[in-house]
Amino acid sequence: MFTVTVTSTTTGASRAWVVQTAPIEGEAETVAEDKGPSPIAPEVKELAWGAGAFIVLFLLMRVVLFPRLKKGMDARYGKIRGDHEGADATRAAARAEVAEYEAEIAAVKAQAAQRIEAARNVLEDERTAALAELKARVGTQRAAATAANEAARAAAEQHVSTAVADVSSRAAELATGKRPKAADVTNIVASLMGGSQ
Amino acid sequence: MEAIVRLIAATAPVQTPDEIKAANAAIGAGFAYGLAAIGPGIGIGFVVGKAIEAMARQPEAAGMVRTTMFLGIAFTEALALIGFVVFILLGL
């Protein structure tokens, strides 16, 4: 069985706790003499120092320190905002330049397209004209050929019908002994040939 | 509590009325702080638990919830701290 009793050396702010096997009477008495402040009740000197320190801090903060710091912060935020706006303006300008360049390109392209279109139109016209001319020539040639053909056929028909009329009137004459009228024969022949066609 | 005092007094070598009074005060102080800590303990548990629930449900409102949580803790904790002060006063 042993007892560890700790008492404090009460010599000021450096507080060393010394472990002793038994309490020393004299020290216990000095502890009892200097009990120290009440842990709850505020002390006037501490109140005064604390109040003074806080009031000085608050007044300086209110009058000098905070406004200066805040002004600097606002200036920097303002500068950052200004830089942002400058960057936005530069970006907008660059965008405008790009747009202008693109518009120029578009104009040039449109002009080129117009020229190509004109050239194509000219070519188209020429082609149409040549085609029309060709068609006309072909048409006239075809008409001439058709006319010649018609004429040849008409002549051949005429020739055939004359020959048929001759032959038939001759045959009729041989069969009836009397010569039919030339106009009647021709009509009959024509109607027959027209019907056979 | 009287029984505890008697028990302690029985083991102590000396029993002057002052010492018994001091022992009473010490036990009273211990009970004062211990009992004063129960309610705020439960209360702070509720406050923080509900705040965490709210933050988990709505993480975008976490800042507001945290501020309110600290306010709630501060008000709840005051009771425990008054118990602590009583503990010191009784222990004097």
Next chain:
Amino acid sequence: MLALKFPPINELIRWRDIFSNFNKVGVIAVAAALIGIMVFLVAGSRDPLVAPTGVRNLAETGVNFIENDIVMQTMGKDGLRWTPFLLSLFVFIYLCNLPGILPVLQMPATARMAIPLFLALTVWVVYNAVGLRHNGIKYLTLMAWPPGVPVGMRPLVGLIELLSNIVLRPFSLAVRLFANMLAGHMLLITFAFLTNALFFAETKQFALKPMSILPFFMLVFLTAFEVLVGFLQAYIFTILTAVFINAAQHPEH
């Protein structure tokens, strides 16, 4: 029987006067104010137009924290003129809390009642003054009876609200900061004391010396925890101030 006699709390927070009426708490308070002033002074003298680094970055982070996380969350845009007050409150409380975990100093100035009490009374005066200026003499009735309270309930509600506004708010504001920091301080002392007692035990050293590593680990862990608590208490004090000022401006809410 293994027994450790824990020193009374009075002894743990006793500091000798360095000179007449100027003790460690005073040193910490003055140092906190000076450090705050120096940081913002140096930060303000840096070129504001380049990207902030070092001290300026620190100060601007603080300002942004107050503006975005405290003022905008509780008071909205028209509360931004309170930023200097809240900023100095936050800086002062945080720098007074910080010595609780710094070696050599090892004492949060806010673990004594004086500074929290003064700050809470300042906040009390400020929010009541703001309420009176904003709402005129009607502030008192608005404070006692928020709109929409039935007439039958008025005596009870009025009593509770008046008590809450006039007594409980500054009291709980001061006690919250003070008790949190004192509790943290005592926690650290307990484990430091235990480590010391085990390591320097005069009997059964073979068993007790290695055991001292356990409370030491706890001490390290709790020191890290106190970093968080110191920040959190400064934050809570500041945000409650913002809430009270806002409530005094618009009592209808």
